[in-house]
Amino acid sequence: MDFISLAIQIISGAVGGNAAGSMSKQGMGPVLNSVLGGVGGVVLGQVLAALTGDQSLAQAGTDGSLDLPAILSSVIGGGAGGAVLTWVIGFIKNKMQAQ
Numbered sequence: 456m457d458f459i460s461l462a463i464q465i466i467s468g469a470v471g472g473n474a475a476g477s478m479s480k481q482g483m484g485p486v487l488n489s490v491l492g493g494v495g496g497v498v499l500g501q502v503l504a505a506l507t508g509d510q511s512l513a514q515a516g517t518d519g520s521l522d523l524p525a526i527l528s529s530v531i532g533g534g535a536g537g538a539v540l541t542w543v544i545g546f547i548k549n550k551m552q553a554q
Contacts, residue, residue: 463529468496468537475538481545491544492537499536500529
């Protein structure tokens with residue numbers, strides 16, 4: 456787990472969380488959507504990195520180049536994780552308020 460992959464996952468997770476929150480009725484405001492999206496992005500991004508064994512971002516700083524598939528994996532995993540976690544938490548919150 457290095458800083459570059461974490462930053463990519465947090466940013467793409469925040470974007471995914473805000474996208475999911477604004478496109479559905481599960482949104483909780485931009486700040487909370489961003490925070491939940493960032494957390495979801497890191498979680499799913501790290502899970503995908505562990506499942507695929509992709510450690511190329513960890514060695515990115517040693518040779519001065521970035522691996523495009525690793526960056527894309529972090530962006531896609533982070534965005535999807537952010538969107539899913541934001542939607543799930545918003546869904547639970549809305550169901551609890553409806554009762």
